Amino acid sequence: MSPRVTLSQAYRQGLAEEMRADPSILVYGTDLFERGGHWGQVRGLGDEFGRDRVRNAPISEAAMVAAGVGAAMNGLRPVVDLNFIDFAFGAMDEIVNQAAKVRYMWGAPMPLVIRGTNGVAGGGAQHNNSIESWFAHTPGLLVAMPSTPADTKGLIKSALRGQDPVIFLMHKLLAGLRGEVGGEEDLVPFGRGVVRRPGRDVTIATYGVTVSRSVAAAEQLAAEGVEVEVLDLRTVAPLDLELVEDSVRRTRRLVVVTEAPRHGGIGAEIAAALAESLHGELDGPVLRVGAPHVPTPHSPTLLAAATPTAEDIARAVRLAVPARAA
Amino acid sequence: MTILDRQSAGGASSPELAPLDLTGVDRGQAESWLASMSLIRQFETVAEPLVMAGKIPGGMHSAIGQEATAVGVISALAEGDIVTGTHRSHHVTLAKGLPPREVMAELYGKATGSLGGRGGHMHLADVGRGHFGSNGIVGAGLGLALGAALGSSVGHRGQVAVGFFGDGAANIGRVWEYVNLAVVWQLPLVVVCENNLYAVETPYAQVTGGGDIAARARGFGLPAEKVDGQDVAAMHRAAAAAVQRARAGGGPTFIESLTYRLGGHDVGDRETYRTREEVERWRAAQDPVLRLAAAAQLAGLLSADDVAAALAAAEKAVAEAVEYAEASPFPDPGTLLTGVTATDLRIRSNP
Numbered sequence: 001m002s003p004r005v006t007l008s009q010a011y012r013q014g015l016a017e018e019m020r021a022d023p024s025i026l027v028y029g030t031d032l033f034e035r036g037g038h039w040g041q042v043r044g045l046g047d048e049f050g051r052d053r054v055r056n057a058p059i060s061e062a063a064m065v066a067a068g069v070g071a072a073m074n075g076l077r078p079v080v081d082l083n084f085i086d087f088a089f090g091a092m093d094e095i096v097n098q099a100a101k102v103r104y105m106w107g108a109p110m111p112l113v114i115r116g117t118n119g120v121a122g123g124g125a126q127h128n129n130s131i132e133s134w135f136a137h138t139p140g141l142l143v144a145m146p147s148t149p150a151d152t153k154g155l156i157k158s159a160l161r162g163q164d165p166v167i168f169l170m171h172k173l174l175a176g177l178r179g180e181v182g183g184e185e186d187l188v189p190f191g192r193g194v195v196r197r198p199g200r201d202v203t204i205a206t207y208g209v210t211v212s213r214s215v216a217a218a219e220q221l222a223a224e225g226v227e228v229e230v231l232d233l234r235t236v237a238p239l240d241l242e243l244v245e246d247s248v249r250r251t252r253r254l255v256v257v258t259e260a261p262r263h264g265g266i267g268a269e270i271a272a273a274l275a276e277s278l279h280g281e282l283d284g285p286v287l288r289v290g291a292p293h294v295p296t297p298h299s300p301t302l303l304a305a306a307t308p309t310a311e312d313i314a315r316a317v318r319l320a321v322p323a324r325a326a
Numbered sequence: 327m328t329i330l331d332r333q334s335a336g337g338a339s340s341p342e343l344a345p346l347d348l349t350g351v352d353r354g355q356a357e358s359w360l361a362s363m364s365l366i367r368q369f370e371t372v373a374e375p376l377v378m379a380g381k382i383p384g385g386m387h388s389a390i391g392q393e394a395t396a397v398g399v400i401s402a403l404a405e406g407d408i409v410t411g412t413h414r415s416h417h418v419t420l421a422k423g424l425p426p427r428e429v430m431a432e433l434y435g436k437a438t439g440s441l442g443g444r445g446g447h448m449h450l451a452d453v454g455r456g457h458f459g460s461n462g463i464v465g466a467g468l469g470l471a472l473g474a475a476l477g478s479s480v481g482h483r484g485q486v487a488v489g490f491f492g493d494g495a496a497n498i499g500r501v502w503e504y505v506n507l508a509v510v511w512q513l514p515l516v517v518v519c520e521n522n523l524y525a526v527e528t529p530y531a532q533v534t535g536g537g538d539i540a541a542r543a544r545g546f547g548l549p550a551e552k553v554d555g556q557d558v559a560a561m562h563r564a565a566a567a568a569v570q571r572a573r574a575g576g577g578p579t580f581i582e583s584l585t586y587r588l589g590g591h592d593v594g595d596r597e598t599y600r601t602r603e604e605v606e607r608w609r610a611a612q613d614p615v616l617r618l619a620a621a622a623q624l625a626g627l628l629s630a631d632d633v634a635a636a637l638a639a640a641e642k643a644v645a646e647a648v649e650y651a652e653a654s655p656f657p658d659p660g661t662l663l664t665g666v667t668a669t670d671l672r673i674r675s676n677p
Contacts, residue, residue, distance in 0.1 A: 098470065
């Protein structure tokens with residue numbers, strides 16, 4: 001393993017390695033060439049690869065993504081960096097009606113990566129949307145939500161060797177998270193989650209920023225005698241339901257955790273899938289922890305109330321395992 | 327009514343028919359344009375009643391009247407160049423060389439269609455042949471052409487991409503995002519606005535601030551001109567210059583084709599938003615197929631027999647296309663989920 005790098009650096013490493021190996025990869029977005037992106041996610045790549053392959057673009061999300069779709073049909077592997085995934089709203093037709101449907105309607109590969117920073121932090125309602133379920137709900141798209149530098153690097157490398165449009169979501173609060181990363185051929189496949197913490201009493205299925213909060217909740221609960229298994233799904237399309245089912249067959253209890261609003265989200269999909277497949281093997285209802293149904297507020301006190309915490313997760317787990325919590 | 331009927335009704339020799347300058351056009355070129363435009367006209371003429379008869383599902387938007395724009399522009403392209411079209415794109419599709427029988431079978435939703443029945447009339451495409459999609463979303467096709475031009479530029483492929491869109495799309499913001507990016511990145515793109523005067527039922531003049539689409543384009547810093555879209559030779563000349571500029575690294579060009587759809591917006595359109603007289607005026611003076619046929623004969627490039635032969639060939643090809651589509655099987659419903667993604671999404675089905 002390598003020295004510890006931040007999640008943003010891990011992304012950059014993965015992208016740079018793939019760009020060296022594959023001249024068809026290019027990356028563009030606003031403030032990329034000189035600044036290296038708002039999180040330094042492509043810092044230095046301009047100098048290495050030049051203005052043809054690291055491009056500054058106007059603030060034209062529709063044009064950036066449309067250009068990515070057409071370029072992917074014509075031999076390139078574009079990485080469109082939208083900075084904030086919230087800006088994808090300006091390119092929703094290009095993502096949903098174009099990129100996602102090219103393979104099905106027209107039979108052509110669509111090796112397009114759309115990177116965005118996602119998740120809830122400061123900055124208010126319009127820069128803090130959690131919309132992974134929108135993309136996952138759209139047939140034709142893949143959605144990555146890594147929680148570690150190693151997975152970030154491994155997943156971007158997989159995305160850049162694949163044939164599908166990928167929405168690549170990197171959480172704002174994880175940008176500086178440090179960890180070891182794999183080498184040039186250490187790819188993380190889409191649709192394969194991992195067990196972050198083994199446990200026998202209850203399963204937490206989660207992804208992205210709430211993985212570490214779930215692990216923190218699990219540590220608290222261990223002190224209370226409850227052993228929680230924490231699953232990091234890593235991608236929400238494909239969604240590794242088999243991993244969740246394997247775990248729940250052992251623990252017989254499931255709590256699903258998302259930072260996104262509970263209503264209509266990925267957590268609801270997991271809960272419904274498990275209700276269909278493992279109804280008789282559950283010792284209790286599947287519980288969901290997620291944000292309340294509210295735009296992300298600005299004020300710190302309101303923001304805290306709108307954001308699922310380790311405490312919220314621990315409380316749900318205690319409800320899921322009443323006998324032990326008693 | 328077929329074009330042959332109109333021909334025999336005196337259309338080609340109508341004194342009202344606007345002249346057309348064929349200077350520098352040779353016999354082969356005229357013959358090829360007429361063949362392509364006749365094929366489109368015949369295809370649309372035959373397909374429309376098939377929609378009404380329920381043979382072609384999902385409706386269709388006929389390009390009757392707009393043949394010269396597609397044929398003039400696409401005949402200026404080289405093998406390997408790329409086009410994208412609008413929801414009204416049978417003319418672009420046939421001009422790009424997709425076999426009529428595959429296109430007709432696609433309209434029918436048959437397994438033998440260009441896209442195996444996955445696309446239909448609004449989403450015709452053949453990526454391998456350089457047709458990067460007709461697009462059901464107004465203005466969206468231009469964006470894909472922009473991307474194709476980016477692919478050509480970065481991949482040093484030497485291709486030019488042409489994106490068609492309509493006067494309706496000229497009021498969609500993203501269209502101008504596409505134009506701007508093509509200018510900023512100096513991409514080999516030819517932007518063709520088919521201004522046929524109506525966005526579905528809305529007259530262009532009623533909803534277009536400033537009233538001049540080409541002038542808007544000039545504001546983005548690219549050459550822009552208005553061309554008689556009923557004149558295949560004029561469209562070809564304008565496109566050839568734009569293609570040459572693009573291929574030489576001179577960046578994008580904007581062409582506003584002043585055209586007219588002689589039919590309704592879609593099959594079954596009752597056309598209450600324009601007068602019969604207006605349509606008849608255009609039909610008498612500005613039918614692009616008849617204008618070419620008349621001018622080519624006047625210039626001595628084609629004989630009356632040549633014209634009749636072109637029309638007969640179009641009728642034969644379209645009749646065969648219908649036969650092929652009729653005889654073809656529908657896709658197996660078991661293939662429904664094939665090809666959504668290359669990666670297995672492992673989505674579960676109904677119990």
